[in-house]
Amino acid sequence: MIVTGLQIDDIPPAERFAAWRALCELTAIPMELRSDHEHDFRASVRGGVSLGEVTLTSTSVPSLRNERTAAHIRRSDPELYHLRLTLSGESDVRHGDVEATVGARQLMLTSTSTPYLAVCERGRVDGMSITLSPSLLPFPAAELNRLLGQRLSGRSGIGAMLADFLIRLAAESDRYGPADAPRLGTVAVDLLNALLAHELDAGAEARAENRLTPESRRRTLRLRIEEFVRQNLHSPGLTPASIAAAHHISLRYLYRLFEEQGHTVSAWIRAQRLERCRRDLADPALGDTPIHAIAARWGFSHAADFSRAFRGAYGVPPRDFRHTALWTNR
Incomplete structure (x- = not known):
């Protein structure tokens, strides 16, 4: 599989944060980036793990604030979903009208079409994300909107299966050939859809129960x-x-x-x-x-x-x- 990596420590300290910002600009998902460590930004990104229609990216950052506003969305919106898995550390996230703190082994689904703010200010945060098209998720947009910005557990059940798969995939990406990539992408999407279906079913059951006499x-x-x-x-x-x-x-x-x-x-x-x-x-x-x-x-x-x-x-x-x-x- 094709894998690209950038170690920010290889760049002079004064240029590290600018390099990170430039790298993010290449994603066609504009956002505003700020950090308390702009003059000593020890971060790394391992991206470009292509899994057919799915892309896997791993990151490690010190303090970082990234915000995608309505103005950014009007400027460019590829209309994609991101599933973020936090491996260590924690982030405070506001996605649309939903606010949550996401910690280790927790997942969150976000959309590039919805305003987003993530703040990491309590130490280093390591994580990974998969990016995919809405066409791969067979749910009405109105139903998926119920899950955007919500914490989803990666510690048990289907969420744990998905988290374990992504962690193993990132750790051993050099062992897979080009022909393996779309198959592995299919597995990732199937696990994600199983998790989303489970969460949507649970939510529907809770809403129905609230309407019971x-x-x-x-x-x-x-x-x-x-x-x-x-x-x-x-x-x-x-x-x-x-x-x-x-x-x-x-x-x-x-x-x-x-x-x-x-x-x-x-x-x-x-x-x-x-x-x-x-x-x-x-x-x-x-x-x-x-x-x-x-x-x-x-x-x-x-x-x-x-x-x-x-x-x-x-x-x-x-x-x-x-x-x-x-x-x-x-």
């Missing part, structure tokens, strides 16, 4: 809790307290949600666990699995407690139930 909101929350319980029935640590903590509600509110359905939280959990055990005990494929192992699989740590609960729910001991069920299913 109190009764509908309680019902939606209860359904989420029930699904959470089903996914964690195997865990002996599944308790009302852990469920309430996972959903950021009080124990009292959790109890009230289930009391509206005529049962307690603990009783509902126990009924779900017993039903899973009943199903497995009747499964011929699990005929050789010890009963205590099936009980433990669904969160019953004591065989005697399980046997007593099973008999109370189904009227027969688990051993007798299994014998009858397996005989019937022969």
Whole structure:
């Protein structure tokens, strides 16, 4: 892949900031640049990593203030999106009407068509960005505008996958040939689109929830809790307290949600666990699995407690139930 680099330290100190400014002018995205280190501007840029329709650039700067105003946009606007990944340090950013502080392993989507101000004044900031055309992002502009200037996490989930890919790509760009570039660009765009779709879905869900009536909101929350319980029935640590903590509600509110359905939280959990055990005990494929192992699989740590609960729910001991069920299913 084609890679170009400029180490500002190779230029006389008095000319370093001017060189950086001249380099930025070549991008056809005019902006105003200022720095407290104009007379000793120790910065570097590694750009021109061409990935088909995507370009990857890495930068390291001391204090820097770069601003793109409405006047700059009227002068020249290539109508591109930038995704910025901060690797270390932090910047205060205002993009349109949105303000945020972006730190390490955080991402931000910006548009060259929207006024932008980024201020780095609390130490060196290292990062990288990809530049791409709107045609590569299959979302309505109005939807993407909801995400412009917002912090997106690069520490977990899809954002972490994208961040790790970009970091690895920049570190090993010399290992890839020209034919690899468009393929890698496609991967970067696919990961970015997956992240944006995830964020847009989350935002739509939150907006929809805000429009729910109190009764509908309680019902939606209860359904989420029930699904959470089903996914964690195997865990002996599944308790009302852990469920309430996972959903950021009080124990009292959790109890009230289930009391509206005529049962307690603990009783509902126990009924779900017993039903899973009943199903497995009747499964011929699990005929050789010890009963205590099936009980433990669904969160019953004591065989005697399980046997007593099973008999109370189904009227027969688990051993007798299994014998009858397996005989019937022969």
